[in-house]
Amino acid sequence: MIKLKVNGNNQQFDGDPEMPLLWYLRDEIDLKGTKFGCGMGLCGACTVHINGQPMRSCSTPMSAAANKAVTTIEGLSADGTHPVQVVWQELDVPQCGYCQAGQIMSACALLAKTPKPTDAQIDSAMNGNLCRCGTYLRIRAAIHKAAEMTASNKAAKPATKASRVGASLLPNKK
Amino acid sequence: MKKTNVTNTNIGRRSFLQVTALAGGGLMLGLYPKIAVAQGPPQAALNPTDFIRIAPNGIVTLTSRNTEIGQNIYNTLAMLIAEELDVDWKDVRLVRPDAHPKYGNQFTGGSSGTPGNWDAMRQVGAAGRQMFIAAAAQTWGVAVAECTTASGRVMHTASNRSASYGELAAKAVTMPVPELRSVKLKDAKDYKIIGTSTISADTKDILTGKPIFGIDVTVPGMLYAVMQRTPVLGGKAVSANLDAIKAMKGVKHAFIIEGRPLASDYPNYLFQDPGFESGVAIVADSWWAAQSAREKLEVKWDAGKWGTQDSAENAKKAVELSKQAAMRTLRKDGDVDPVFSRASVPNDGIKTVEANYTIPFIAHGTMEPQNCTAHFKDGKLEVWSTSQIPQPGRTATAQLLGLKESDVTVHMVRGGGGFGRRAYNDIMLDAAWISKQINAPVKLLWSREDDMQHDYYRCGGFQFMKGAVDKDGKLVAWHDHFVAYGEGNNFAHDGGFQPGEFPARFVPNYRVQSSVMGLGLKTGALRAPYSNSTAWVIQSFLDELAHAAGKDPLQFRLDLLAGTPLPLGQREQGLNAERMTGVLKLVAEKSGWGQRKLPKGKAQGVAFHFSHRGYFAEVAEVTVLANKKIKVNKVWVAADVGSHIINPSSAETQVQGAVIDGLSEMMQEITLKNGAVVQSNYHQHPWLKMSQAPPIEVHFLKTNNPPTGMGEPALPPILPAVCNAIFTATGERIRTLPITKQGFSFA
Ligand code: FES
Ligand code: FES
Numbered sequence: 001m002i003k004l005k006v007n008g009n010n011q012q013f014d015g016d017p018e019m020p021l022l023w024y025l026r027d028e029i030d031l032k033g034t035k036f037g038c039g040m041g042l043c044g045a046c047t048v049h050i051n052g053q054p055m056r057s058c059s060t061p062m063s064a065a066a067n068k069a070v071t072t073i074e075g076l077s078a079d080g081t082h083p084v085q086v087v088w089q090e091l092d093v094p095q096c097g098y099c100q101a102g103q104i105m106s107a108c109a110l111l112a113k114t115p116k117p118t119d120a121q122i123d124s125a126m127n128g129n130l131c132r133c134g135t136y137l138r139i140r141a142a143i144h145k146a147a148e149m150t151a152s153n154k155a156a157k158p159a160t161k162a163s164r165v166g167a168s169l170l171p172n173k174k
Numbered sequence: 175m176k177k178t179n180v181t182n183t184n185i186g187r188r189s190f191l192q193v194t195a196l197a198g199g200g201l202m203l204g205l206y207p208k209i210a211v212a213q214g215p216p217q218a219a220l221n222p223t224d225f226i227r228i229a230p231n232g233i234v235t236l237t238s239r240n241t242e243i244g245q246n247i248y249n250t251l252a253m254l255i256a257e258e259l260d261v262d263w264k265d266v267r268l269v270r271p272d273a274h275p276k277y278g279n280q281f282t283g284g285s286s287g288t289p290g291n292w293d294a295m296r297q298v299g300a301a302g303r304q305m306f307i308a309a310a311a312q313t314w315g316v317a318v319a320e321c322t323t324a325s326g327r328v329m330h331t332a333s334n335r336s337a338s339y340g341e342l343a344a345k346a347v348t349m350p351v352p353e354l355r356s357v358k359l360k361d362a363k364d365y366k367i368i369g370t371s372t373i374s375a376d377t378k379d380i381l382t383g384k385p386i387f388g389i390d391v392t393v394p395g396m397l398y399a400v401m402q403r404t405p406v407l408g409g410k411a412v413s414a415n416l417d418a419i420k421a422m423k424g425v426k427h428a429f430i431i432e433g434r435p436l437a438s439d440y441p442n443y444l445f446q447d448p449g450f451e452s453g454v455a456i457v458a459d460s461w462w463a464a465q466s467a468r469e470k471l472e473v474k475w476d477a478g479k480w481g482t483q484d485s486a487e488n489a490k491k492a493v494e495l496s497k498q499a500a501m502r503t504l505r506k507d508g509d510v511d512p513v514f515s516r517a518s519v520p521n522d523g524i525k526t527v528e529a530n531y532t533i534p535f536i537a538h539g540t541m542e543p544q545n546c547t548a549h550f551k552d553g554k555l556e557v558w559s560t561s562q563i564p565q566p567g568r569t570a571t572a573q574l575l576g577l578k579e580s581d582v583t584v585h586m587v588r589g590g591g592g593f594g595r596r597a598y599n600d601i602m603l604d605a606a607w608i609s610k611q612i613n614a615p616v617k618l619l620w621s622r623e624d625d626m627q628h629d630y631y632r633c634g635g636f637q638f639m640k641g642a643v644d645k646d647g648k649l650v651a652w653h654d655h656f657v658a659y660g661e662g663n664n665f666a667h668d669g670g671f672q673p674g675e676f677p678a679r680f681v682p683n684y685r686v687q688s689s690v691m692g693l694g695l696k697t698g699a700l701r702a703p704y705s706n707s708t709a710w711v712i713q714s715f716l717d718e719l720a721h722a723a724g725k726d727p728l729q730f731r732l733d734l735l736a737g738t739p740l741p742l743g744q745r746e747q748g749l750n751a752e753r754m755t756g757v758l759k760l761v762a763e764k765s766g767w768g769q770r771k772l773p774k775g776k777a778q779g780v781a782f783h784f785s786h787r788g789y790f791a792e793v794a795e796v797t798v799l800a801n802k803k804i805k806v807n808k809v810w811v812a813a814d815v816g817s818h819i820i821n822p823s824s825a826e827t828q829v830q831g832a833v834i835d836g837l838s839e840m841m842q843e844i845t846l847k848n849g850a851v852v853q854s855n856y857h858q859h860p861w862l863k864m865s866q867a868p869p870i871e872v873h874f875l876k877t878n879n880p881p882t883g884m885g886e887p888a889l890p891p892i893l894p895a896v897c898n899a900i901f902t903a904t905g906e907r908i909r910t911l912p913i914t915k916q917g918f919s920f921a
Contacts, residue, residue: 033383
């Protein structure tokens with residue numbers, strides 16, 4: 001019997017301990033936000049946090065998740081108000097959207113550790129997250145923006161929703 | 175730029191506005207030139223009831239008829255209706271229809287969403303608006319001409335009266351239906367929605383992990399299936415250790431699928447997808463159980479006639495064919511041979527260049543692997559599909575299962591990328607068949623390996639080029655012997671050549687010929703099919719000739735475009751030189767072409783291409799580092815897709831994505847060994863990583879032409895632009911893709 005926490009809830013699992021966490025999340029407890037892309041740790045679509053660390057759930061057997069706390073995209077916020085989700089929407093990041101849960105989970109883990117990442121730090125944290133649609137430029141912009149937003153929120157300004165959503169930040173086109 | 179947001183909704187079937195009318199319906203743009211324009215599902219009469227619903231509280235629910243695969247067509251189509259209906263975007267909600275002829279053309283591909291809906295969807299909206307006006311005018315006893323609309327209300331200023339569409343809906347239904355083709359459309363200067371950036375109605379669901387993709391579909395009592403398809407096209411599963419598989423944990427069923435005869439008997443895979451290949455299906459109570467059981471699966475295959483096919487052998491065969499007389503001449507102007515023979519005449523000034531280009535097969539690799547959920551029950555079938563051509567899928571599935579088409583319901587679901595792969599309904603057929611066999615709902619999900627090894631690949635080929643420039647540096651002769659794949663006289667699907675392709679018509683002596691060799695691999699449309707390889711060859715070779723002529727490559731192209739074009743042949747497609755010149759000049763200006771002295775190892779390259787009705791010119795600046803590592807520093811794109819950019823944010827991201835996709839293609843190759851595909855996952859067929867993605871500046875040149883599509887035409891020029899920059903930086907010409915064949919790679 002494997003015990004683990006998923007998005008704050010206690011869970012138990014007594015199936016195949018070799019089954020990847022990805023399939024447990026998607027098909028056993030119906031959290032479909034975490035995506036299957038390659039099954040080999042090559043694309044990052046399946047990224048979740050395990051004890052706060054970004055991990056590829058397709059390559060993490062259930063046995064390795066025992067007694068750990070797992071956070072999925074569904075656990076980031078109840079209603080899409082996590083700063084990274086807000087910025088992702090503001091900058092209109094997704095195309096097909098399939099990779100984006102993984103991108104967001106990697107970005108959140110990066111920002112938790114490195115609140116103001118440089119481009120090089122973003123590259124190294126995000127390089128394992130493939131985007132087949134090529135949304136990288138907006139992902140990069142969104143991570144910078146989320147970092148700024150979090151910093152300015154911390155700098156005493158009460159974070160009202162209006163000020164956070166704020167002005168358009170789409171690449172400035174004439 | 176202001177962005178607005180709408181959400182998805184599921185509302186009941188109650189219609190608040192009922193009108194019937196005929197609309198022009200869809201227009202089919204060529205996914206590939208051979209079948210261009212003419213083909214596609216038959217056009218149906220559109221009924222705006224199927225597109226517009228207004229609730230008493232003013233909420234407007236619009237049906238967006240195409241498949242969403244990341245191009246934001248979901249919003250685009252609704253924006254066109256909403257604009258002419260004259261409602262506020264904030265009041266709009268979107269729904270997906272099922273696949274049904276009543277929606278007209280639901281074809282998603284060929285960048286046809288915009289041009290195929292620009293008139294039709296605006297007319298649907300405008301017809302609805304007219305009916306609200308008519309209802310108000312009758313209620314108030316005033317003239318229609320005195321009424322105006324704004325924000326979902328009809329106003330009569332003289333009497334200071336107004337009513338909302340919600341209030342008028344019951345009456346509007348009874349109004350005569352305007353003829354859609356004759357409805358008056360807005361003056362473009364009055365647009366409030368077209369030209370604004372709207373965020374997909376699905377975005378919030380994407381960002382919060384809601385189950386909105388095909389792979390997320392769940393049906394009560396659903397089982398999970400995997401399928402081991404024949405590794406060789408046309409092969410057959412003869413026997414398998416089915417009893418051992420069925421004894422495994424969680425496995426419910428295991429059986430052989432006989433499949434249908436070899437698909438190469440079908441010249442047109444697109445609308446009559448033969449699909450349904452032989453293999454073994456395993457059905458279990460979880461996908462993981464089914465997939466795990468597969469590791470123990472032992473199948474005896476009959477590989478069939480393609481079991482010895484090998485990429486290296488094909489390449490040798492191509493070289494042999496290139497030395498023989500070509501099988502066909504596709505287009506001929508003047509005579510190239512006398513020009514080429516002048517090269518040996520002293521002081522004549524003719525210079526010739528010969529070069530052989532090799533195009534690999536490549537795979538789609540959509541991030542969401544192919545999947546389909548099917549539920550066969552009591553003689554009826556329900557399917558949840560991400561198909562880009564769901565109506566033909568419905569037809570084909572009904573035929574395969576021996577059902578009436580009216581007994582098949584195909585629900586359209588958002589797809590995690592398409593790029594043309596979902597224009598083939600093979601997975602729908604397999605899922606439907608399996609569901610019928612087991613008489614239960616089933617989700618068939620492919621692994622990445624299945625997906626990469628059972629694709630409809632971008633077709634490879636070999637182009638044997640020869641060209642000549644005269645003493646003034648003018649391009650005077652162009653010859654191309656295209657050794658292609660196919661059968662008999664037919665090119666493999668999307669593996670052909672379009673004889674009107676530039677520089678045809680602009681060179682006095684021009685000849686394109688082809689020879690065809692056999693292929694046992696399914697090929698198909700992959701983002702800017704045909705163009706994605708042809709542009710690379712043509713724009714690279716053009717560059718070779720510019721250098722031979724001692725001309726600036728951009729000026730060489732402008733000079734060529736300045737000529738008077740020869741006529742196009744019947745069914746040929748060709749570019750408009752004026753529009754291409756426009757984007758070429760714009761990209762020269764924006765990139766500072768020739769303005770900066772770049773250090774050694776750093777250079778710019780230029781290329782352009784016309785496809786899917788769009789004009790794209792691109793400049794790439796690269797640095798070539800030690801060990802032939804390439805860093806693409808920046809890309810500039812100039813585009814002419816007509817008079818309006820319907821959704822600027824989406825348009826920009828489509829262009830940037832296409833450029834990144836094109837750069838990825840420079841690293842990719844699918845090869846065959848013993849008739850089967852060698853590459854299996856992303857490590858062997860990579861896509862660009864974030865650190866490799868350059869900044870991409872996008873500039874739209876608005877011209878007085880109808881708006882055209884954004885999904886594809888930005889891709890083709892980037893490959894030659896980068897290869898041309900690499901040549902200028904290093905003196906080495908890339909004539910074989912992937913670039914790793916010549917020792918290059920992206921830093
Ligand atoms: S699915 Fe886990 S890394 Fe690709
Ligand atoms: S948005 Fe489609 S794969 Fe990233």
